[in-house]
Amino acid sequence: NAGVMQNPRHLVRRRGQEARLRCSPMKGHSHVYWYRQLPEEGLKFMVYLQKENIIDESGMPKERFSAEFPKEGPSILRIQQVVRGDSAAYFCASSPPGQSGTEAFFGQGTRLTVV
Amino acid sequence: AQSVAQPEDQVNVAEGNPLTVKCTYSVSGNPYLFWYVQYPNRGLQFLLKYITGDNLVKGSYGFEAEFNKSQTSFHLKKPSALVSDSALYFCAVRDGGWGTLTFGKGTMLLVSP
Secondary structure (H helix, E strand, C coil), rough: CCCCCCEEEEEEEEECCCCEEEEEECCCCEECCCCCCCCCCCEEEEEEEEEEEECCCCCCEEECCCECCCCCEEEEEEEECCCCCHHEEEEEECCCCCCCCCCEECCCEECCCCC | CEECCCCEEEEEEECCCCCCEEEEEECCCCCCEEEEEEECCCCEEEEEEEEECEEEEECHHHHEEEECCCCCCCEEEEECCHHHCCCCEEEEECCCCCCCCCCCCEEEEECCC
């Protein structure tokens, strides 16, 4: 059973470009979470999705950021018109349905650098 | 709202000595508590969790954590540290069995030979 797969591992974008980060959860997992890690700030929750539904997006910036988890395919975190402040490591985690208290499993992260 | 505090940015310990990494939490309901470890340029690896039951929880790599409801703490411990334990450690809390994890800022553990 492969773990949570994120790609790309490293992404460089120029200011104003779009960044697309992909996350394939573990097999059988239908809950996906996105976190952002900035230096000296730990992990900040961004969004919680289930298949075709956004459950909690309270951590998402109001503009330029969006996320989806379609019925088929990976979850996508999309950042439009990137700025230098978007440079960070973005982690995806997944957990299975129907199991209260289970831990989330994390991917290796995508390190976004905006130049 | 739920929150986690890790009061130490860094903990230094000599190899073979016991280690403690501190964590306190705040939730309105029943706390579900987790410890994760992050090695450089890697994702987070799960170490252990407290859901219910015994206050002392044993996890991976010889780590354990003690849940203290009155002090709202969940400190991570290991009887004898290894140099390879050097990493960034995150405490996390979830209010109830579902939903999002809230993480502390992380504590860097440095184990010297």
